[in-house]
Amino acid sequence: MNQVPLNPFIPHQPVKPDEFVGRSAEIFDLEQCLSHAKNGTPRHFLLTGDRGIGKTSLMDYLRSVGRSVSSDQKVNFDFLVADIILDKYTTTLEFIRKIERAISRELEKTEPARAFLSKAWEFLNRVEAVGVSVRSSPTEVRSDTMLRVELAHSLINISNRVCQKSDYRSDVISKQYDGILIIVDEADQAPKDLALGAFLKTFLETLHRERCTSVMFGLTGLPTAVDRLLEGHRSSLRLFHQVRLGCLRKIEVIDIIDQKVLDIRNQGVSKFDITDAAKEVIWMYSDGHPHFVQQLGYCAFEAALNSVRDSAVNYDREFPMDFCVQAEHVHQGALHREGAIQIMGDIYFEAVFRRLSKSNEKLLILRQLVESDGFELPRSEIKCLPETNDVDNELLDLCDSGLIIEDRLTDCYKIRYASFAYWLSTNTPGIVP
């Protein structure tokens, strides 16, 4: 009896390192950062990209590299990796506590390690002992700057004991790490009061002054993470090597899909396939955005399963070995009422479109682009309402919103994601009154 295969696409969570596809240039870049840290010249990084573009998946991948052998550079890495996620309520004290918890979780496996760590983090206990909780502002007890400096000294102390380059031999754990990698995800969420830029600047400069080269920071977040850093301190940005994550290339999208084909064959459906035409349609709707690829693949797979169920075959007893996802399944999965385009629209387009749709000028521009070949028009062909006096401003707003992009070389404007054009056409027929 052949089981109904499980949908292999993963739109709901980051991919595991062994399912991660592509990004070789960015991986090379980030592995260089690890190599720098391993050699005593840490290069902190800031990874930015749009929502769903694969930041967390890439960090999960890097974390696995940080504890093993690099794929590209054939270097062995063994970092102590601490994971922090910021939210818009994170206070200075809570940020430090998150770092403390993440590092302690990794280290406190033996009694000597626990004793050492409790001493190393004594300042935190002192601050909390006078009644300041991690959620409240610590300013009355101790300035944020002092807390950052104390954090730096705690980490210097810990890295001296557990990392390779120090003169101390570790007496608290049985191994020596290459360094401590602190990954801070969702850095764009950092609240103003945290002053992330100032926090990291004081902190990293203290490490530098004390010649501590074993601690490395990796920040990830939306492109607005750059603003969060700049708000905190104008020069904080230059402390980071910036890596920008864009869409996947076509060959990488095909790789993701081919990996899913193998997955289903391994589930026992030996002749399973996704046709080349279906791959083309996934590419066409997704523009290489990894979440879109997974969502479209997921819905296409479900549509193909439904068509088997609707056919005469009773697949509960015997699932057809030549089960295949075709282009029509991708279209159905994308365009039906609860399909991929609607799901992507709810997540990515709805809120920003609702905000912009108060302006008739913007709606008119969007409609012209949606109705043009390739969703693209030269600036000179974009018409505006008679009462509009500044089309360039409207175009600028639309570019800032991420819905359209400008090609400066050709002086053309284009809908950024084809899926937005389909979503807009389905949801707002005749979008301008």
Ligand SMILES: Nc1ncnc2c1ncn2[C@@H]1O[C@H](COP(=O)(O)OP(=O)(O)OP(=O)(O)O)[C@@H](O)[C@H]1O
């Ligand atoms: N390299 C990749 N290979 C295959 N799938 C990927 C890859 N990168 C991301 N994905 C898929 O894209 C989706 C979004 O990935 P992820 O959660 O890592 O993005 P993100 O940028 O962290 O998103 P957010 O901004 O919402 O936090 C997931 O469904 C994941 O399966």
Ligand SMILES: [Mg+2]
């Ligand atoms: Mg993420």
